[in-house]
Amino acid sequence: MTESISSLTIIRPDDWHLHLRDGPVLASVVGDSARQFGRAIIMPNLKPPVTTTAQALAYRDRIMAALAVAGVADGAFTPLMTLYLTDNTTADEIARAVDSGLVHGVKLYPAGATTNSDAGVTDLLGRCGQALDAMQRLGLPLLVHGEVTDPDVDLFDREAVFVERVMTPLRQAYPALKVVFEHLTTREGVDYVREAPGPIAATLTAHHLLYNRNAMFVGGLQPHWYCLPVLKRERHRQALLDAATSGSPRFFLGTDSAPHPRGLKEAACGCAGCYTALHAMALYATAFDAAGRLDQLEAFASRNGPAFYGLPVNDGTLTLERGEYRVPEELPMANTAVVPLAAGDSLAWRVSGSA
Ligand SMILES: NC(=O)N[C@@H](CC(=O)O)C(=O)O
Numbered sequence: 001m002t003e004s005i006s007s008l009t010i011i012r013p014d015d016w017h018l019h020l021r022d023g024p025v026l027a028s029v030v031g032d033s034a035r036q037f038g039r040a041i042i043m044p045n046l047k048p049p050v051t052t053t054a055q056a057l058a059y060r061d062r063i064m065a066a067l068a069v070a071g072v073a074d075g076a077f078t079p080l081m082t083l084y085l086t087d088n089t090t091a092d093e094i095a096r097a098v099d100s101g102l103v104h105g106v107k108l109y110p111a112g113a114t115t116n117s118d119a120g121v122t123d124l125l126g127r128c129g130q131a132l133d134a135m136q137r138l139g140l141p142l143l144v145h146g147e148v149t150d151p152d153v154d155l156f157d158r159e160a161v162f163v164e165r166v167m168t169p170l171r172q173a174y175p176a177l178k179v180v181f182e183h184l185t186t187r188e189g190v191d192y193v194r195e196a197p198g199p200i201a202a203t204l205t206a207h208h209l210l211y212n213r214n215a216m217f218v219g220g221l222q223p224h225w226y227c228l229p230v231l232k233r234e235r236h237r238q239a240l241l242d243a244a245t246s247g248s249p250r251f252f253l254g255t256d257s258a259p260h261p262r263g264l265k266e267a268a269c270g271c272a273g274c275y276t277a278l279h280a281m282a283l284y285a286t287a288f289d290a291a292g293r294l295d296q297l298e299a300f301a302s303r304n305g306p307a308f309y310g311l312p313v314n315d316g317t318l319t320l321e322r323g324e325y326r327v328p329e330e331l332p333m334a335n336t337a338v339v340p341l342a343a344g345d346s347l348a349w350r351v352s353g354s355a
């Protein structure tokens with residue numbers, strides 16, 4: 001712990017992996033992100049998924065309207081849109097996305113890997129060549145949910161196997177394609193991203209930096225700690241924390257905040273996803289402080305992401321202070337409620353202001 005530091009002001013951070021959903025819930029969640037972050041990469045796994053630029057721009061309009069409803073000042077928060085890659089995404093669609101200036105990535109969901117991935121890719125190298133070629137040529141990053149879906153592969157090994165079976169051949173075939181390995185959860189993933197040649201980076205969630213898989217099982221089955229990729233062993237958490245605090249520009253902040261109604265988490269077949277947008281920066285600061293590396297938080301949260309995406313850093317600042325933050329038990333949301341990650345627990349840091 002870095003006890004001497006009692007407050008920290010950093011360049012306004014960005015969230016490079018965020019689920020805002022759609023409809024009434026949008027206005028309930030977007031304010032939580034906008035209070036801390038200047039921009040966010042908005043995930044396209046709606047029902048139906050956001051597969052075209054036209055759909056992405058319409059979704060962007062709905063987000064802007066929700067920001068106004070939530071009372072967020074004009075220009076205070078910018079959604080960076082993405083497309084959902086399918087077996088049928090064309091090179092023309094990629095060109096339209098780049099021309100819009102508002103779409104910043106294309107998301108790969110292996111079919112069946114996670115929440116709302118049914119329309120995802122069945123065979124990346126076999127079916128998506130046109131789109132990948134265009135993305136490589138035009139500099140549009142591929143954002144990857146990196147887990148194989150082979151039922152013979154143990155759930156806890158699906159990211160490590162993805163590195164061998166998909167990521168390595170993909171990057172050999174498209175060496176100049178910009179790739180973000182989203183929500184990295186394993187030592188194998190970290191080793192790959194740290195050492196691989198070419199334009200690659202990874203996002204790291206606050207929950208994977210702070211908690212290991214015990215959180216899902218100790219004291220009973222804990223549905224609010226279940227997300228994909230699932231929390232892993234402690235040695236993986238340590239590798240992620242080392243990477244986040246190492247100063248390597250290849251690792252940056254992506255919350256993967258993914259709200260689900262309470263009733264769909266606390267169910268016989270509970271949904272994957274943790275809601276962390278509310279207290280994201282308090283969670284990250286608590287993790288970096290525990291590692292004694294608060295000095296690295298600004299690079300991770302505010303500098304490395306824009307550098308990879310070719311965007312300027314934000315103008316404003318965010319200030320955090322050491323002090324107990326008690327996570328609420330539940331948040332009202334549209335006509336339902338969402339339970340935030342670590343509900344009822346105390347964190348060591350909180351957001352105290354922004355400018
Ligand atoms: N992370 C999750 O567990 N869930 C995400 C999807 C995803 O990012 O894989 C969701 O949309 O709910």
Ligand SMILES: [Zn+2]
Pocket residue numbers: 114145182183228229
């Ligand atoms: Zn994912």
Ligand SMILES: [Zn+2]
Pocket residue numbers: 017018019043256258
């Ligand atoms: Zn996600």
